Amino acid sequence: xxxxxxxxxxxxxxxxxxxxxxxxxxxxxxxxxxxxxxxxxxxxxxxxxxxxxxxxxxxxxxxxxxxxxxxxxxxxxxxxxxxxxxxxxxxxxxxxxxxxxxxxxxxxxxxxxxxxxxxxxxxxxxxxxxxxxxxxxxxxxxxxxxxxxxxxxxxxxxxxxxxxxxxxxxxxxxxxxxxxxxxxxxxxxxxxxxxxxxxxxxxxxxxxxxxxxxxxxxxxxxxxxxxxxxxxxxxxxxxxxxxxxxxxxxxxxxxxxxxxxxxxxxxxxxxxxxxxxxxxxxxxxxxxxxxxxxxxxxxxxxxxxxxxxxxxxxxxxxxxxx
Amino acid sequence: xxxxxxxxxxxxxxxxxxxxxxxxxxxxxxxxxxxxxxxxxxxxxxxxxxxxxxxxxxxxxxxxxxxxxxxxxxxxxxxxxxxxxxxxxxxxxxxxxxxxxxxxxxxxxxxxxxxxxxxxxxxxxxxxxxxxxxxxxxxxxxxxxxxxxxxxxxxxxxxxxxxxxxxxxxxxxxxxxxxxxxxxxxxxxxxxxxxxxxxxxxxxxxxxxxxxxxxxxxxxxxxxxxxxxxxxxxxxxxxxxxxxxxxxxxxxxxxxxxxxxxxxxxxxxxxxxxxxxxxxxxxxxxxxxxxxxxxxxxxxxxxxxxxxxxxxxxxxxxxxxx
Amino acid sequence: xxxxxxxxxxxxxxxxxxxxxxxxxxxxxxxxxxxxxxxxxxxxxxxxxxxxxxxxxxxxxxxxxxxxxxxxxxxxxxxxxxxxxxxxxxxxxxxxxxxxxxxxxxxxxxxxxxxxxxxxxxxxxxxxxxxxxxxxxxxxxxxxxxxxxxxxxxxxxxxxxxxxxxxxxxxxxxxxxxxxxxxxxxxxxxxxxxxxxxxxxxxxxxxxxxxxxxxxxxxxxxxxxxxxxxxxxxxxxxxxxxxxxxxxxxxxxxxxxxxxxxxxxxxxxxxxxxxxxxxxxxxxxxxxxxxxxxxxxxxxxxxxxxxxxxxxxxxxxxxxxxxxxxxxxxxxxxx
Numbered sequence: 009x010x011x012x013x014x015x016x017x018x019x020x021x022x023x024x025x026x027x028x029x030x031x032x033x034x035x036x037x038x039x040x041x042x043x044x045x046x047x048x049x050x051x052x053x054x055x056x057x058x059x060x061x062x063x064x065x066x067x068x069x070x071x072x073x074x075x076x077x078x079x080x081x082x083x084x085x086x087x088x089x090x091x092x093x094x095x096x097x098x099x100x101x102x103x104x105x106x107x108x109x110x111x112x113x114x115x116x117x118x119x120x121x122x123x124x125x126x127x128x129x130x131x132x133x134x135x136x137x138x139x140x141x142x143x144x145x146x147x148x149x150x151x152x153x154x155x156x157x158x159x160x161x162x163x164x165x166x167x168x169x170x171x172x173x174x175x176x177x178x179x180x181x182x183x184x185x186x187x188x189x190x191x192x193x194x195x196x197x198x199x200x201x202x203x204x205x206x207x208x209x210x211x212x213x214x215x216x217x218x219x220x221x222x223x224x225x226x227x228x229x230x231x232x233x234x235x236x237x238x239x240x241x242x243x244x245x246x247x248x249x250x251x252x253x254x255x256x257x258x259x260x261x262x263x264x265x266x267x268x269x270x271x272x273x274x275x276x277x278x279x280x281x282x283x284x285x286x287x288x289x290x291x292x293x294x295x296x297x298x299x300x301x302x303x304x305x306x307x308x309x310x311x312x313x314x315x316x317x318x319x320x321x322x323x324x325x326x327x328x329x330x
Numbered sequence: 331x332x333x334x335x336x337x338x339x340x341x342x343x344x345x346x347x348x349x350x351x352x353x354x355x356x357x358x359x360x361x362x363x364x365x366x367x368x369x370x371x372x373x374x375x376x377x378x379x380x381x382x383x384x385x386x387x388x389x390x391x392x393x394x395x396x397x398x399x400x401x402x403x404x405x406x407x408x409x410x411x412x413x414x415x416x417x418x419x420x421x422x423x424x425x426x427x428x429x430x431x432x433x434x435x436x437x438x439x440x441x442x443x444x445x446x447x448x449x450x451x452x453x454x455x456x457x458x459x460x461x462x463x464x465x466x467x468x469x470x471x472x473x474x475x476x477x478x479x480x481x482x483x484x485x486x487x488x489x490x491x492x493x494x495x496x497x498x499x500x501x502x503x504x505x506x507x508x509x510x511x512x513x514x515x516x517x518x519x520x521x522x523x524x525x526x527x528x529x530x531x532x533x534x535x536x537x538x539x540x541x542x543x544x545x546x547x548x549x550x551x552x553x554x555x556x557x558x559x560x561x562x563x564x565x566x567x568x569x570x571x572x573x574x575x576x577x578x579x580x581x582x583x584x585x586x587x588x589x590x591x592x593x594x595x596x597x598x599x600x601x602x603x604x605x606x607x608x609x610x611x612x613x614x615x616x617x618x619x620x621x622x623x624x625x626x627x628x629x630x631x632x633x634x635x636x637x638x639x640x641x642x643x644x645x646x647x648x649x650x651x652x
Numbered sequence: 653x654x655x656x657x658x659x660x661x662x663x664x665x666x667x668x669x670x671x672x673x674x675x676x677x678x679x680x681x682x683x684x685x686x687x688x689x690x691x692x693x694x695x696x697x698x699x700x701x702x703x704x705x706x707x708x709x710x711x712x713x714x715x716x717x718x719x720x721x722x723x724x725x726x727x728x729x730x731x732x733x734x735x736x737x738x739x740x741x742x743x744x745x746x747x748x749x750x751x752x753x754x755x756x757x758x759x760x761x762x763x764x765x766x767x768x769x770x771x772x773x774x775x776x777x778x779x780x781x782x783x784x785x786x787x788x789x790x791x792x793x794x795x796x797x798x799x800x801x802x803x804x805x806x807x808x809x810x811x812x813x814x815x816x817x818x819x820x821x822x823x824x825x826x827x828x829x830x831x832x833x834x835x836x837x838x839x840x841x842x843x844x845x846x847x848x849x850x851x852x853x854x855x856x857x858x859x860x861x862x863x864x865x866x867x868x869x870x871x872x873x874x875x876x877x878x879x880x881x882x883x884x885x886x887x888x889x890x891x892x893x894x895x896x897x898x899x900x901x902x903x904x905x906x907x908x909x910x911x912x913x914x915x916x917x918x919x920x921x922x923x924x925x926x927x928x929x930x931x932x933x934x935x936x937x938x939x940x941x942x943x944x945x946x947x948x949x950x951x952x953x954x955x956x957x958x959x960x961x962x963x964x965x966x967x968x969x970x971x972x973x974x975x976x977x978x979x980x981x982x983x984x985x986x987x
Binding site for chain 2: 712713823853854855856857858859861862880881882883884886887906907910920921922924925926927928929930931932936938939942943
Binding site: 180184186187188198 | 759767772
């Protein structure tokens with residue numbers, strides 16, 4: 009399917025568009041954070057005892073945190089961290105996963121098997137504990153977090169890509185290209201990859217959500233980057249210090265924000281997945297949509313096939329002849 | 331009284347934007363007990379749609395716009411859905427296109443046939459009936475315990491025929507029953523259909539694009555083009571004295587293993603797109619002997635000899651019997 | 653054989669070709685050392701093709717005709733036997749530096765015009781690809797020129813209107829012509845056509861077949877036509893080879909095989925092909941059962957379990973192809 013077709017199908021799904029707007033809202037906030045946030049959370053301020061965990065008022069719409077900083081500003085700047093981590097970690101894991109999947113799927117044999125065993129191995133290890141161990145040992149830092157997430161989360165993509173490559177590899181247009189003498193690289197880039205790309209896009213979007221949650225989990229457990237206050241870290245502080253005081257203004261907003269962005273990404277991602285992985289929506293006896301698509305159209309565009317005639321067509325059901 | 335009397339059947343398909351595609355336009359034919367009718371035409375001509383219309387099994391996009399279908403005098407279109415269900419399978423049944431691949435792969439074949447029986451009849455020994463049916467179609471009754479993947483292609487098709495005969499219908503509609511099968515298996519299935527016709531007086535409507543198959547087992551032939559009837563008559567007359575230019579050209583395009591020296595011809599152009607139907611005769615754009623009236627007026631189906639109907643302007647202007 | 657091997661005229665020579673596919677025994681089977689089993693897709697096929705001839709390879713499913721074609725083209729490794737293209741071994745060439753050259757000269761057309769085309773490539777891209785892979789175009793202009801010529805030869809006229817279109821916008825017949833054009837642009841010597849028209853409407857099949865015949869007449873292309881449809885093969889081919897369970901059971905000039913079939917399988921096939929003539933009453937020899945799987949082959953003659961005129965020796969002795977008349981060979985103990 010072409011991108012434009014995907015977009016058109018996407019536009020028709022209300023939940024997908026809702027997700028898109030939700031995400032765009034977060035992106036907007038992240039991009040325009042300096043202008044939107046009433047205060048700069050990086051500035052040190054003088055605080056009095058009364059400012060610590062102060063409830064919301066006119067100056068501070070979401071109150072103040074345990075260090076006296078404005079929660080709303082923290083929230084707004086937190087969006088930057090979350091999106092940054094989400095997009096870069098997802099990008100990394102997609103690159104690794106796609107490369108592994110393409111190679112394993114196309115070449116198969118020993119190479120493929122080895123790659124798949126490595127993938128299985130990594131897939132089986134519980135990622136969160138492993139991440140905790142790595143970060144504890146390696147040290148904190150937002151780049152380290154991105155790297156760790158990227159290196160551990162590519163396994164699903166690899167499996168997905170590999171299985172898709174296996175099926176595309178067998179298609180007749182690939183065989184025809186081989187018969188022409190096309191080399192491996194060109195077959196992969198021109199013929200196989202374009203068929204795999206839509207699935208990768210869907211997976212990438214969902215991976216962003218996973219990455220954001222992974223980072224939030226790490227931060228919540230205390231392994232976040234203290235110089236980059238993410239929503240997860242806000243939650244961490246809130247749990248440690250605000251619960252006893254019932255300071256809901258510090259506790260709820262980051263949690264809701266995480267849910268908001270994850271939900272938006274999942275809505276978008278599952279919609280794309282649904283679009284590019286079409287399940288048959290056919291009548292049990294007769295595919296009217298297919299038939300309509302075939303008999304509509306001007307002149308030379310109208311199809312004229314009787315399909316499925318001949319046993320060499322394999323076990324395909326003969327297509328509708330009218 | 332005819333066994334099946336279809337009068338002026340018209341079926342439309344509704345597209346997403348509300349336009350109606352005239353897939354079947356004013357189709358009429360009759361079927362007598364023990365005789366078989368071949369509905370011939372190429373992809374998109376409407377033959378499958380017409381038969382699904384007769385059985386009221388159209389997909390959601392299909393609408394019966396006009397016409398009556400009388401089975402032994404009863405108007406099927408006047409029945410409620412519940413009443414119609416009593417007719418479907420018990421009096422008129424269907425082996426739909428690609429049926430042999432529609433068997434449930436995780437259930438035994440015998441159970442699937444039994445289910446068809448159970449849905450329509452009660453109080454009979456189902457196991458015995460299943461064995462009888464399998465025997466009838468040439469499958470050893472022990473095979474009832476096997477799964478579809480253990481059956482060959484030909485056997486699966488026979489199983490579907492057995493299922494269609496479960497309630498001893500008077501009419502069997504077979505849509506491309508031999509299209510995806512080997513030549514020899516095709517011959518076996520045709521022989522089976524012929525025996526069923528001879529021994530049990532089963533009337534068969536054979537929907538196909540294969541003119542050879544129709545010549546083999548059908549008594550009457552209905553040639554469809556662009557949703558309308560082009561020619562209708564006995565098999566002898568259609569093959570040896572075709573009057574409609576489409577019928578003539580179609581026969582010339584069909585290979586005959588007994589006359590390999592003849593050069594095969596083809597019909598230039600394409601079947602008409604349903605959203606841009608020619609205003610006059612639907613075959614006119616491809617017809618080599620079209621005249622002015624053909625482009626503007628759609629020809630009516632007239633009887634030119636007893637039992638021989640043609641829709642073409644170039645014939646004698648006085649219909650037979652007028 | 654009718655053609656003398658080694659003569660200048662022979663384009664393709666297939667000698668005792670076998671292609672077996674192993675069936676996985678699984679871990680248990682391997683450990684238990686169960687005997688290895690194979691699918692005998694192609695099991696001893698030999699024939700020649702002279703330049704410019706159209707040979708029909710006819711068989712039902714399980715006959716091995718498509719596997720034979722892919723092996724001949726070098727897209728599959730033969731298990732045994734040799735395939736000589738212009739007296740050079742195909743399996744060897746495929747692994748050598750001359751691989752690309754070989755590919756130029758042997759092309760294939762498939763049955764399914766939908767599946768044979770990459771939906772993301774335009775018509776131009778599809779035909780340009782072989783040129784780019786083989787670096788045949790001296791310049792962009794030269795490339796465009798060759799693409800247009802190929803389109804024209806394949807009957808897609810006017811060529812300019814097709815260049816930017818995608819396969820989805822074309823009809824089945826047009827797509828098949830596109831596949832033919834992409835094959836033609838390399839000026840191949842041998843064209844393997846695997847069921848090229850069986851998925852097209854009857855009323856346009858003749859066009860495609862006539863196009864292929866024209867390519868032979870005007871460009872001297874040798875064509876191996878693979879099909880299950882004896883009727884179209886009858887109209888289209890010079891010679892016919894009938895395959896059953898991986899072997900050729902009868903081969904000869906088309907007219908001879910049709911009028912004087914010697915092998916019981918050929919006779920049965922010809923008797924049951926539906927002909928568009930209701931008045932024709934003929935004795936149909938409808939064989940019982942279906943083609944057995946090519947894994948556990950019958951002993952002796954492979955056809956003996958279904959043969960209507962079998963006698964005892966057939967169960968023990970496997971017949972080989974022997975001449976019954978010049979150019980006409982049959983593998984049957986009766987002849």
